Every structure is written in structure tokens, then in C-alpha cells.
Amino acid sequence: MRNDPVVIPVHLLYRDEAGGSAVPSVPSGATVVGRRRGTGEQRKVVVPEPAPVAQAPLAQAPLAQTSVAQGPVERPGPSGPGWAAVAAGLAAVAGCGSVLWWVGLVPGPLRVLLGLPARTYDGIGTAGWGALAALAAVGLCAFGGLTRGREGYASVLTLFGAYRGSVRRTGLVWLSPLLVRRRVDVRLxxxxxxxxxxxxxxxxxxxxxxxxxxxxxxxxxxxxxxxxxxxxxxxxxxxxxxxxxxxxxxxxxxxxxxxxxxxxxxxxxxxxxxxxxxxxxxxxAPEVAEAMRHRNVAALDAKDRDRALASVVDAVEDTVRRLTARGLVGELDDYERKALVRELTVAYLGGR
Missing domain, CATH: 3.30.479.30 (Band 7 domain)
Known part of the structure; x- marks a missing residue:
């Protein structure tokens, strides 16, 4: 599409003020075009149309995801059957004995008891020391990693503070001696x-x-x-x-x-x-319970007072009626009747 300039007649840019003077208002960057002679055409202002701004596609922001760090998830840890570790340890002990017999360090009574031929001691040597060190390491690792797994408990294994797994096996279990074990109770x-x-x-x-x-x-x-x-x-x-x-x-x-x-x-x-x-x-709560107790006691006291007053009023009314019916007091005017009722009421309440 061609970007043609927008032509605005100049007379539209003038407005009459209250004082009667015309003040031109020309947009910034506009060009005033003079009229052509003999045509009666008014001057015009050419306003260039702004170039379209290239809009880059909006990158969609990733949705905010809230997650709670829940730590490591339980997974099976490195372990082995205990019987295999016992077998490896016994084999290492037997290997150490063989090396000692080979270099001639087995005592005579023990050699006779085991039925081994005699050998002359000529020194252990580098190879002998190396074999003894390797077999001793195997034996220590085998017997040092033996543990007992019980029902209702699990062992959490860590190495230098890092989680290495959990073991829920029962019975005789072998775990690496290098791992730190934490026993956890998983019972109800x-x-x-x-x-x-x-x-x-x-x-x-x-x-x-x-x-x-x-x-x-x-x-x-x-x-x-x-x-x-x-x-x-x-x-x-x-x-x-x-x-x-x-x-x-x-x-x-x-x-x-x-x-x-x-x-x-x-x-x-x-x-x-x-x-x-x-x-x-x-x-x-203690404060609420105390307030409710006082309110209940007050309600009981008010109920007792109402019951006692009702009984006294009934007794006074019955007494006045019976005295009047039997002619014991004769005809009473209002003052005398009120005085009698007051005295009876005080007597009954005092008696109660």
C-alpha cells in the first residue's frame, strides 16, 4: 500500500477565539502548500502520514509455576544379602591364612592341626604385604557392613551429606561401611x-x-x-x-x-x-467457661427468686381471701388491704 501524504485544508486549522482573532494551529512536521492562482483554492497543509512501526511478535511469558521444595524422594539404597558378605569375609580370612602359610608364618601346632606341610620363612616381601592388605580390606568391608534389618524400621543412607537411598530389607543385610545410616521408625x-x-x-x-x-x-x-x-x-x-x-x-x-x-x-x-x-x-476456653458458669448461676438464682416470689404471692392471696371469706377482718378499704398484704408478704419472705 502506498503511503500518500494527508492533505488538510488550511481553513480547518483556524478557529475563532473569544477576542475575534484567528490563531493558526499547524501540526508539528506539517508542510503548508500555497494555493494555485486563478482557482480560488485555499492554502493547504500537508501532514506526512507516520510510517508504520514494525511490531515484533510478543514473546509469551512463561506461566508462573509455584512449587514447594519437597526434598529428595525415597528410592532403594545400595544393599546386599548378609550371607554373601559373610561368605566374602570368611574367604578373605582364609586367603590371609593361606598367604601367611605360604610365607611360613603359620605356627607349628596350628599347621599340624590343619595338616599343612611345613614351609621355611624367607620374609613376606612386597607381594605378600599387598595380598595381606587387600584381603584384610575385603574382610573389614564385609564384616563391617553387616547389620540387622527389622520389621517396621528403615535405614536412610547418606554419603558426605548427600542422600544415597533407603533400605527396608529385613534380616541380615550388608550396607557399605562408608555410608552414614539413620534408622527411621515407619510403624503406625x-x-x-x-x-x-x-x-x-x-x-x-x-x-x-x-x-x-x-x-x-x-x-x-x-x-x-x-x-x-x-x-x-x-x-x-x-x-x-x-x-x-x-x-x-x-x-x-x-x-x-x-x-x-x-x-x-x-x-x-x-x-x-x-x-x-x-x-x-x-x-x-477457661475465661469463657468462667463467664458461662457465672451466667448459669445467675440464671438459676433468678429462677429460684421468681419461684419463691410466685409462691409467696399465692400464699398472701389465699390468706387474704380466706380471712375475708370467714369474716375475720371485715370489710377492708384499699389502704388497709395494702397494709395487710405488705405485712403478710414480709412475714412469709422472712420465714422463707
């Missing part, structure tokens, strides 16, 4: 909390005792990312109680289900599997 556990702060739907302060059923599911995360499992669970339960309003004890099951979902979702990132979070006791 129960944790009963102390009274934790909470609120009900009306904002009244409560104290809730919960029972949490949990276990370590990912030994790597639970060991390397959390220092205190009980303290971590306590914090998650408190965070859940801040979000879930606690109703009356009759609704404890619904509150427990909501707490279980929240605590389980948050604890999974730390390698802890939560099966149940159930409130076992729901009490009002």
Missing part, C-alpha cells in the same frame, strides 16, 4: 495433643484435644526435611483448626473429617501419611 503411631486453641462458628474460644494417627511414608523426606515429626504435626493441626470452625461435640465427626483432609494434604509434602485427625475432647 498415635499422637494425642495437648489442648489446642480453636473457635466455633460464633467466634467463641475453645480448647480442643485431637488424636492423630500417622506414619512415615517417605523416609527420605521425613528424615531430611523435618527435624521433629510431632512438632510438625502439631503445627499442621493448629493451622487446620484455624480454618475449620469447631461445632458442638455432636458434630465432632464432621470436624474430624475436614481436619483429616487438610492435615493429610499438607503433611504429604514432608513424607508423613496422616490417616485420621479426630477431636477427642472439646471444651470452652
Amino acid at each position: 503411631k498415635h499422637w494425642r495433643s495437648e489442648p489446642l486453641p480453636a473457635v466455633d462458628r460464633n467466634g467463641i474460644a475453645l480448647r480442643v484435644v485431637v488424636l492423630v494417627v500417622w506414619r512415615v511414608a517417605d523416609t527420605a523426606r521425613a528424615t531430611l526435611t523435618v527435624a521433629d515429626h510431632t512438632g510438625y504435626l502439631r503445627g499442621q493441626v493448629e493451622a487446620g483448626l484455624a480454618r475449620v470452625p469447631v461445632d458442638a461435640p455432636s458434630a465432632a465427626a464432621a470436624v474430624g473429617d475436614a481436619l483429616t483432609r487438610q492435615v493429610a494434604a499438607r503433611s504429604a509434602a514432608a513424607g508423613i501419611e496422616v490417616f485420621s485427625v479426630q477431636p477427642v475432647r472439646i471444651d470452652y
